[in-house]
Amino acid sequence: MPPGIPLAPPQASTFAPGVDHLFLFLLGVTGSVAILVFVLIFIFAVKYRRRSPDEVPPRVHETMFLEVAWIGIPFLLMLVMFGWGAEIYYEEFHPPPGSLEIFVVGKQWMWKLQHPEGKREIDELHVPVGRPVKLTMTSEDVIHDFFIPAFRIKKDVLPGRYSSLWFEATKTGTYHFFCSQYCGTNHSEMKGWVVVMNPAEYQQWLSGGAGGETMEQAGARLFQKLACTNCHRSDNSGRAPTLVGVYGRPVKLVDGSTVMADDAYIRESILRPAARVAAGYQPIMPTFQGQVNEESILQLIAYIKSLKIPESPERMKAAP
Amino acid sequence: MSTLSVEEPEQAESRVHYLNVHYGVKSWLLTTDHKRIALLYLASITLFFLVGGSAAVLIRMNLLTPTGLLVEPATYNKLFSIHGIVMVFFFLIPSIPAVLGNFLVPLMIGARDLAFPKLNLLSWYVYIVGGLFTLYAVIAGGVDTGWTFYAPYSSTYSNTHVMAAALGVFITGFSSILTGLNFIVTIHKMRAPGMTWFRLPLFIWAMYATSVIFILGTPVIGITILLIALERAAHLGIFNPALGGDPLLFQHLFWFYSHPAVYIMILPAMGVESELITCFSKKRIFGYSFVAMSSLAIALLGFLVWAHHMFVAGVSMYAGMVFSILSYLVAVPSSVKVFNWTATLYKGSISYEAPMLYGMGFIGLFSMGGVTGMFLASLGMDVHVHDTYFVIAHFHYIMVGGAVMAYLGGIHFWWPKISGRMYPEGWARFSALIIFLGFNLTFFPQYILGYLGMPRRYPVYPPEFQVLNVMSTAGASILGVGYLIPLIYLIWSMRYGPVASSNPWGAKGLEWQAPSPPPTDNFEETPVVTAQAYDYPSREVEVA
Missing domain, CATH: 1.10.760.10 (Cytochrome c-like domain)
Incomplete structure (x- = not known):
């Protein structure tokens, strides 16, 4: 890989390290199995290449043991992949009580956000670092999806119902968010920035500007x-x-x-x-x-x- | 080393066979010969492949720059929609079943034709009518819903030619159902004497499993599309919540067919692979019954995993968990096949003609697609990479790296039987190689793009993703050339290729007992089967 190409997005939420560990685990396990198969194929391909047109290969006796092994062992590994993934998914469904609630409305092709204190923003989401934030989201028209790669989370935003997403940012900074459910002509313009701030700066930002009405x-x-x-x-x-x-x-x-x-x-x-x-x-x-x-x-x-x-x-x- | 054979040249020139028995357009358009219908399909799906492929070229060109090199977003959306609709419904789904399946099912089981030859011709006409509707949608101005037609965008908001495109998909579905029906009846009722179920070539098992999906799954996509049409035209509230509908209902119905549809694409490819691996290693397949039964297991389990497309769509946590573990279950029979193919090579007598190179490429690319499926089935992982380029890369590894590699391998393998001519071996090996390399350069960077968070269906993207996109486009241009070379030399070989013998590969299987090309009735006398499939000679050795 040439230098300068990132291989992973920034890790900026409490979920990010867990998802990345799971990724490395999946890469390690599936990569090892795939490499094992590829190496075997390569060895067989070279060692047993046909040397004369009328060559007769020896009979190979099939063993039940092999079939059972390559059904059973991968399945056991898959159970671990399932369990690990399900654990993260479970956490993603359970925002801690007392999370800061922010409300998100998606429409073709913009995101409108409002904070309970009254502050409203478009295509930007300001949040404090180190505090769980729960997004309650809905759409005015078609299905959208709120995706923050640096936090490793996304959720579809549907018309006619509320979906929710939660995260706790761990690093201040500015991160992409994208609409990742195709929603029409300017789908790829329906994106913005999450701005993760220190709690004090966040408070200052909340009280700044016009509004005043919660x-x-x-x-x-x-x-x-x-x-x-x-x-x-x-x-x-x-x-x-x-x-x-x-x-x-x-x-x-x-x-x-x-x-x-x-x-x-x-x-x-x-x-x-x-x-x-x-x-x-x-x-x-x-x-x-x-x-x-x-x-x-x-x-x-x-x-x-x-x-x-x-x-x-x-x-x-x-x-x- | 090559077993190409130029013997019996007088045979093909003077003999009457299915290609020279009649001449003229009418003799083709009114044929009921399964082999001629296979060629009608071959020509038509190749045309659709070129349509879908041209769209892919424009998509990749456009992604060379972060702001979109060529076209406006609205046009880009139409390009990826038509690419998906054409490639899925008009190329991949009919590819191996309707071309190779049509040609080979009767030949492989020792029958004269399919059970319902006229129905078979009807299938092709239905397919063509469906295709014309879809092409009309393209010419009239395009459709921008993606091949997934998600509601309420497709049913209410899109103002493009959704109805024509959807109707095309609806109509062509009947073609799949009729073909599936024909195959199932044929395989049940028309096997030659001695061709017991467990002596069937694995390609036939794969066709059987595929036909089961055709028949059980296709009606559901038909119904779903009708409901979209009803909501669009009559404003019945089915999927749009503003009318009292439920958008998730659409996704459940859509994926109930469209996930099994993935197995419609890959099961036939696995069937071809079993034929290639055994022939070019001169071995009986390792674990015949496991490979055969895994096809059925995939067909049935494939119906129970649809909601893994919906882990972030708003299904409940428990639904997510159930569909995650079911998705792992369906991965088991697929991996069983890969292990058995690998074991088949062990102590074989392996040669590397072009079909085998495609076959080896298939194992590599299919495995890569398969293992990344392990990532997507894992809930916490999927939440991050869902709807990103990771998914695009994953399913192209399966559908293009897997299904198209096997399709091309199968076309080369049976080309002598189909055309009576050999293709040019050197060119064929060369194209297999550059398709493999071009494919990896195109799609491997997309895994990284997806992990970085680049969403799919984005004509405009953040500049940090550009380098990987340029790599991918470079790969696509190599891949495109790789696909054009066989198109040229296969057409060339129909006239100028060396005349093929009836069995140039020394393969087992009844189709190789018929002359190349076979007469209209396939076999002069009904063959009697006395041996198991892939009964290649082997020597007994002392086991130490």
Whole structure:
């Protein structure tokens, strides 16, 4: 390999060293088996080359032992490859509690990101080093994919649902992110930079510039503006259930089943309210499809998430 | 050393055989002779190979510079889409089954033709109609969905000629189903006396397994494409969430066919490989029953691994784990074949005519593709390299390094039988060598590109990936020349090649008992089989 060609992307997340170790393991094991086969073929090819046209080769007796060995041994090795890969995959599905949440919306052909504190950015993602970050992602149109090679992670970003991705950056710096699911004409332009900063710099970046409105506040404003409050009253006196304390709890539905009030359920209830109606209520809510975009929905969810059951009666009056 | 034989020259010139029995376009377009239909397929898939190959040349040229050397991204997207659609559905899937399979299945089992000769001709016409739809899509302005047609991009967002291209794929699927049906019935019912199941050449086992996939898998891609058409034309909400559909449903349905389709491409190649290795080492295959059964195992297990294309698509963690371990399971029968081929060489009498060089190249490239599949089946690894050039390199090693090498090896091996002429050996060896070298230079750098994180389907890429891309393009130009040389000398040899004997390689197998080229009815009298496959003479030696 000529000098100057990198052989691996930078290692900048807690996953990266593990994935690279797995890569070296796979390379070592499969490489050894392949080289063994190639060397045998080479030796046979030279040693047993035909020396005269009427040569008659000796009979070779087949042994069951060989067949069993070359079925069994590779399979045992494969079980290790499976287990190791599955372990990493398991971790990638389990963000640590208390991760910093950042929201990602993909659309043809740009990435829109918002931080809970209100900071919004396009095709750039600023994160602090050494802190787990969880991305909650959705798409406004086709399927995209958020891929950060330096972190060794990616996940498809689908329309109509939330997917999530988490990482903990280990090194400050600027790293590529790409859309890696083909999404149309300018697919290859749908990329950007992850900027990993020291926590102090990150805080400074968060508070810098315009904005000022957190996602929660933006959601509260929307909740008023869209007149959600007319029915979803905090004291449960409206024609719709109160949303105070609903987030993360089971909701009884008219058909007797229950559903967890998570991001997906809230999103569905805004866009297709009749899909799963809470028990005891009429399906009278209009759809907000077309009135709210994915970013607004995320803000509404952030607001609903913040509506905790108050500890004291005074605060109840303050809640909507 | 060569066993080329120029004996019996009077035979081919004066004798009536399937090529000179009738003349004229009509005698070809209305033929029901499986050998003539094989040649119709040979000509048509070669044309499609040239279409798909030209697209590949433009793709590689464009990637010479990070900003795209030749074309706009929209055009680039159409190029890789047509490259994929044409190469997968109109070249690779019909390649070995429809050309070599059609020619050889009756000959190898001692039959006069396939069970349903008219159906066989219909298969070709269906294939051509499907191909015309797809070519229309290209000429009318192209299609930009990729060969994977992922929804909702294909069903709602793309404003290119998706319907025509998809309809082409839909129609050509019936051709596969009919061919599969024909092969299965033929292999069951028309074997010559004494040709028991375990005396069948391994190529026949491979064709049988492939036909099973044709019949079980192809209807699913047909249905999937119909659903796309319904959503596109009638706005039925099937895949697009904005209409109430589920985009992952599309991927499940698509890969339920398209993963087994990979085995449609590689199983026949493995069948060819078993014929080449045994003939050119004068040995019975090591572990006949293991090689035969591994074909069936691949065909069946191949239906249980589709979601390994979806590890990062949004399937659950447990689904990922189940499909990961199933993917390792299907790797076992493939590796069994490689080990058995290697063991077949042991103490053989190995000679290196061009078909064997292609055969050796196949083992090398297929193994490289196979072991990198081990990387992709490992979940944590796949998450990083999924949808990158690592995957591109992996499946080109299997489908081009594996399937196309074996196809070319098979074409050279049976060329004397097909054309009655020998190809020029020196040129053939030379082209085998430069295809092998060109292939590796093209695709090996792509493994590194993928690990570095270069996503697939990118006309514009970060400048640090340029050196590897230039290497890959350089390799592709060598590879392209490598593919053109056989095209030229094979056509040349049809007229000017030395006349071939009925069995120039001294091979076993019923097809070599028929004259070269065979008469329309293949055998003057029905052969009776009394020996196992690959019954090459061997001497008993004292075991120390």
